[in-house]
Amino acid sequence: MRHQFSVKVGPVGFRVGSAWRAPVAALRHLYAQYPQPDGGITDFTVRLEPETMLRRWVRQSVAIEGDFMLPGAVPMALRHGLLAAEMGMNLQMAMGQRHFLLLHASSVERGGKVLIITGESGSGKSTLSALLGERGWRFMGDEFALIDPLTGLAHPFPRPISLKNEAIMVMADRVGAGRMGPLLADTPKGDIRHLIPSADALANMMVPGVPALILFPRFGHAAEVRTMGTSEVFVRLTQASTNYVALGERGFGALTRLVTQVPVRAIDYPDTESAIALVDQLWAELA
Amino acid sequence: MRDARILPWILAQPARTAMLDARGWTALLAIAQAERLLGSLAHRLIGINVPPSARRVLDGALLSAETGRTQALWEGEMARRAFAPLGCPVILLKGTAFVAAGLSAGLGRQIGDLDILVPRDRLDAVEAALLDAGWEWVKPDAYDDSYYRTHMHELPPLIHRDRDTMIDVHHTILPLTARITPDADAMIAAAVQLENGLFSLSPEDMLIHAVAHLFADGDLSGGLRNLWDMDRLIRDHGGTEGYWKRLHERSARHGMTRHLSRALRLCHHLFETPVDPYLAWEGRKGDVFYLGRLLARNGWGQEARKPLRLAFYIWSHWIRMPPLQLARHLWTKWRKNQAKA
Numbered sequence: 001m002r003h004q005f006s007v008k009v010g011p012v013g014f015r016v017g018s019a020w021r022a023p024v025a026a027l028r029h030l031y032a033q034y035p036q037p038d039g040g041i042t043d044f045t046v047r048l049e050p051e052t053m054l055r056r057w058v059r060q061s062v063a064i065e066g067d068f069m070l071p072g073a074v075p076m077a078l079r080h081g082l083l084a085a086e087m088g089m090n091l092q093m094a095m096g097q098r099h100f101l102l103l104h105a106s107s108v109e110r111g112g113k114v115l116i117i118t119g120e121s122g123s124g125k126s127t128l129s130a131l132l133g134e135r136g137w138r139f140m141g142d143e144f145a146l147i148d149p150l151t152g153l154a155h156p157f158p159r160p161i162s163l164k165n166e167a168i169m170v171m172a173d174r175v176g177a178g179r180m181g182p183l184l185a186d187t188p189k190g191d192i193r194h195l196i197p198s199a200d201a202l203a204n205m206m207v208p209g210v211p212a213l214i215l216f217p218r219f220g221h222a223a224e225v226r227t228m229g230t231s232e233v234f235v236r237l238t239q240a241s242t243n244y245v246a247l248g249e250r251g252f253g254a255l256t257r258l259v260t261q262v263p264v265r266a267i268d269y270p271d272t273e274s275a276i277a278l279v280d281q282l283w284a285e286l287a
Numbered sequence: 288m289r290d291a292r293i294l295p296w297i298l299a300q301p302a303r304t305a306m307l308d309a310r311g312w313t314a315l316l317a318i319a320q321a322e323r324l325l326g327s328l329a330h331r332l333i334g335i336n337v338p339p340s341a342r343r344v345l346d347g348a349l350l351s352a353e354t355g356r357t358q359a360l361w362e363g364e365m366a367r368r369a370f371a372p373l374g375c376p377v378i379l380l381k382g383t384a385f386v387a388a389g390l391s392a393g394l395g396r397q398i399g400d401l402d403i404l405v406p407r408d409r410l411d412a413v414e415a416a417l418l419d420a421g422w423e424w425v426k427p428d429a430y431d432d433s434y435y436r437t438h439m440h441e442l443p444p445l446i447h448r449d450r451d452t453m454i455d456v457h458h459t460i461l462p463l464t465a466r467i468t469p470d471a472d473a474m475i476a477a478a479v480q481l482e483n484g485l486f487s488l489s490p491e492d493m494l495i496h497a498v499a500h501l502f503a504d505g506d507l508s509g510g511l512r513n514l515w516d517m518d519r520l521i522r523d524h525g526g527t528e529g530y531w532k533r534l535h536e537r538s539a540r541h542g543m544t545r546h547l548s549r550a551l552r553l554c555h556h557l558f559e560t561p562v563d564p565y566l567a568w569e570g571r572k573g574d575v576f577y578l579g580r581l582l583a584r585n586g587w588g589q590e591a592r593k594p595l596r597l598a599f600y601i602w603s604h605w606i607r608m609p610p611l612q613l614a615r616h617l618w619t620k621w622r623k624n625q626a627k628a
Binding site for chain 1: 310321357
């Protein structure tokens with residue numbers, strides 16, 4: 001393809017081909033500090049193509065294609081090409097990853113132990129992991145936690161953190177513009193701006209950790225901690241996993257081990273400061 | 288890389304991977320993925336020295352294929368249980384048949400839906416048994432349903448409400464409207480029983496069924512995988528006493544001699560398959576177009592040669608239906624799409 005980019009994120013190599021220059025230029029900026037895929041061979045291919053030949057030039061729109069594709073996916077505006085590339089990489093992982101059980105979750109590590117934060121969109125898991133990553137934790141990922149079915153360890157997948165709407169200001173003030181990607185305004189998910197993980201997170205992107213605590217946060221309620229039954233956790237994590245079914249028995253084994261060995265809490269929080277306080281408290285008690 | 292040649296080239300002789308650089312490897316893996324042959328490639332490259340990052344991709348494909356194999360066999364077993372009271376043989380077709388019979392074509396093969404063949408006169412009972420066992424119609428559309436029933440070689444697809452898996456129930460080999468009519472009754476009569484109580488086609492019919500599926504029932508998309516199946520079947524069975532003679536007789540009976548001949552030539556060209564030169568001789572015209580279409584994919588896994596692809600697409604409809612009927616069908620489909628939009 002005309003414009004090409006490749007990168008290694010955690011244990012996974014990607015290549016992205018694009019019909020236009022802009023998305024690849026944005027990727028190069030955002031991933032400047034990331035390594036290249038091992039031996040130049042990639043796990044997954046993503047292609048950003050015009051929906052039809054005409055759409056390369058007129059009312060340009062980007063169709064997300066690659067090794068794995070979602071039939072009927074809506075093409076995106078070219079100015080959101082970076083987001084299209086990110087979604088394309090997520091899609092390859094979600095549909096094609098077979099070495100790890102994927103949980104739609106963010107994760108951070110301290111002292112070799114991993115905190116996994118899962119929950120629906122808008123629960124604040126990206127923002128929480130980004131904040132913790134600036135407060136002495138090692139950021140491991142804000143999109144997928146990778147659980148190795150053989151060892152039970154959680155592996156990092158430290159992609160640039162996708163911050164949305166209000167979270168953008170909070171983090172940009174804290175880390176400075178040098179670690180922020182371009183503002184993608186009015187995407188289907190609102191305003192999005194990426195935060196480049198810290199140097200420490202990138203240097204240790206191949207270092208896994210032992211899952212030590214799983215949290216299901218919920219934003220917008222008075223601070224509260226609730227326990228959850230093992231069966232409920234199991235079912236909710238199957239829903240949070242993109243490849244639980246595809247992994248067959250290995251997926252069942254990995255998830256069973258996780259929910260029986262790792263403590264789980266649901267937390268409500270009214271603002272980020274109280275969320276951090278709850279995390280510190282539960283980590284001290286349980287992890 | 289402008290076409291998909293590298294994939295059959297490596298499948299034919301895996302030691303050739305020693306000549307690949309990083310670019311070649313990435314192209315090979317992307318093309319294999321797009322042609323749904325990554326698992327087969329991974330199996331072919333077991334024991335070959337490959338770079339660690341390629342090995343990781345191939346190992347992932349092996350894991351995937353193994354899970355797929357277990358699920359396919361389980362679906363076959365579910366169908367067997369559903370049909371047990373009917374006393375009607377369940378003949379497995381395509382991928383599930385290959386893995387159930389332990390054939391090389393099943394190694395690493397990606398398996399989609401469960402395809403089975405049943406005698407046409409038992410179709411009502413079969414349908415009732417499936418609905419009773421939890422399968423449901425996928426297409427509740429009245430036109431599609433009646434279209435399947437009057438013109439197709441299979442029931443409208445059914446999906447299982449708990450397992451979310453599809454079953455295609457074939458009652459003959461090609462659409463009822465197609466110009467060639469292979470003899471389904473003869474195939475059913477010659478079917479062989481497997482250890483698990485299910486049936487598969489005889490070795491010769493299995494190859495002919497693959498040929499029919501490739502040339503008379505589609506626009507050659509997925510054709511490389513189809514031809515790879517044939518290569519594997521021929522290498523499993525080709526050395527059996529009398530195989531080629533029976534194959535010739537069988538293909539004549541099903542009206543498939545010219546198609547078989549072309550398939551053998553394409554297999555030989557792409558995978559260096561040992562074939563009977565006499566059988567492979569007939570009707571050589573046009574092979575170059577078929578090869579062009581089969582290899583129409585670049586090193587990024589993208590579809591290439593759009594006009595040739597379109598030509599084959601139109602051709603595939605032309606041979607499946609008489610022109611007037613085709614026009615009527617496309618008109619109805621178009622109007623329904625308009626109504627939806």
